[in-house]
Amino acid sequence: MIATLEYARILDESEALGQMIxxxxxxxxxxEARRAMExxxxxxxxxxxxxxxKMQYEDVQRFGxxxxxxxxxxxxxxxxKREMDMNSLVAAFKIEERKLQQLLDEVxxxxxxxxxxxxxxxxxTSGGGCGCGSGGGCGCKVG
Known part of the structure; x- marks a missing residue:
């Protein structure tokens, strides 16, 4: 019973953390950036x-x-891709996406x-590794 109550408390606190984020x-x-872009x-x-x-590219990749x-x-x-990336709203969205990802990584x-x-x-991006979660098994720098 205690483990169940502790588990429920952890889930509640996780939900609260998610809401804070x-x-x-x-x-x-x-x-806001996503809405403006959409x-x-x-x-x-x-x-x-x-x-x-990109779909055509994937088809071409099969034959190289x-x-x-x-x-x-x-x-x-x-x-x-360059034309898409140069659009100010797409660029702004990508910047905000990276910032949010950095926050999530730090948490x-x-x-x-x-x-x-x-x-x-x-x-x-915030910790220097690749983020694969394999513990360095892929050859990336862990930590």
Whole structure:
């Protein structure tokens, strides 16, 4: 019974932490940037164009350089991605997305480290590792 009550308390506190994150400046800025990007017709057109060329790219990848349209598709992918990334609303969204991810990474690290230094938390951009969670098994720098 005690373990069940403790588990319920941990879940309640986790929910409260999630709500605090949702009310944070980073989450608010992320939500606003996403909304602005989703409501902008030009940004949506660029995203749709990129997703379309990305599907073609994935098809070309099956054959690599031997695909007859390899060079053209590769050039189109780079051009389309650059156009999408240069859109001010897409760029602003990506910046806010990285900031929110950094906050989530930092919270994960704090929680993991509070349990034990041996607990592995994704270290993403804020911790220097790749964030794979394999404990360095992939060859990344842990911690």
């Amino acid at each position: 949702l009310r944070s400046e980073q989450a608010s800025a992320y939500i 409501e902008d017709q030009e940004a949506q057109m660029l995203i749709k164009a990129f997703n379309h060329i 350089r031997y695909h007859p349209d390899y060079n053209e598709i590769m050039r189109d992918v780079r051009k389309t 994960s690290i704090i929680i993991a480290d509070s349990v034990s230094e041996q607990v592995i938390a994704p270290r993403g």
